[in-house]
Amino acid sequence: MSQPSRPKSPDDQTVMYIRVKRNKTTYFLQCVPSESILQVKEKLEELIDQPVNDQRLILMPNREVLDDSKSLADQKVENDAIIALTLRKDDNEFEEVNIIRPNDFYQSRETDGGSNW
Amino acid sequence: MKKEDTVKLISAEGFEFVIDKKAAMVSQTIRNMLTSPGSFAESEHGEVTFPEISTTILEKICQYFYWSLQYASGKETEFHIEPELTLELIMAANYLDT
Numbered sequence: 001m002s003q004p005s006r007p008k009s010p011d012d013q014t015v016m017y018i019r020v021k022r023n024k025t026t027y028f029l030q031c032v033p034s035e036s037i038l039q040v041k042e043k044l045e046e047l048i049d050q051p052v053n054d055q056r057l058i059l060m061p062n063r064e065v066l067d068d069s070k071s072l073a074d075q076k077v078e079n080d081a082i083i084a085l086t087l088r089k090d091d092n093e094f095e096e097v098n099i100i101r102p103n104d105f106y107q108s109r110e111t112d113g114g115s116n117w
Numbered sequence: 118m119k120k121e122d123t124v125k126l127i128s129a130e131g132f133e134f135v136i137d138k139k140a141a142m143v144s145q146t147i148r149n150m151l152t153s154p155g156s157f158a159e160s161e162h163g164e165v166t167f168p169e170i171s172t173t174i175l176e177k178i179c180q181y182f183y184w185s186l187q188y189a190s191g192k193e194t195e196f197h198i199e200p201e202l203t204l205e206l207i208m209a210a211n212y213l214d215t
Binding site for chain 2: 015016030047100102
């Protein structure tokens with residue numbers, strides 16, 4: 001009667017990506033919602049050569065520091081979310097969140113529309 | 118995720134986007150750059166610079182690559198494009214053969 005549906009493995013449905021930003025660099029990382037923050041940091045470790053202990057991931061824009069032991073889903077990290085990366089400095093403190101944004105994106109259009117047709 | 122599986126795309130303003138090679142190859146232009154070494158100097162060290170593509174557009178394009186992979190695997194979601202980006206986005210997509 002009804003068509004048999006193709007069994008889908010959980011991973012197909014839930015593969016997502018996040019954008020990890022620091023200064024002028026954005027890392028697009030593929031992951032699944034059940035992954036832990038620690039696993040995400042391990043992936044970053046391979047890319048940036050910084051041990052997981054020296055990494056701090058902060059969910060933007062609310063600036064929530066993400067917990068290594070919890071999963072992405074637990075902490076409401078959604079697909080395409082922006083996560084700030086900060087590294088531990090020499091004095092053992094973490095640096096401040098610093099994401100540089102390009103100034104060519106028009107945030108608002110109160111001034112003239114700039115149309116020159 | 119290994120470093121060798123990723124490629125770095127650099128915008129006109131020098132902003133860097135590190136993405137999976139699989140995502141980058143959604144663009145035929147980038148696929149050609151990466152699969153014929155020696156003919157494109159920029160593709161050495163897995164970095165490609167696009168002096169004519171701005172950061173905002175390049176980021177949107179990276180998001181498109183990942184959306185495209187997700188869509189192909191069955192997850193049909195919308196890809197939202199801010200209207201003011203469309204012209205530049207079309208030109209960049211044309212150049213990137215995407």
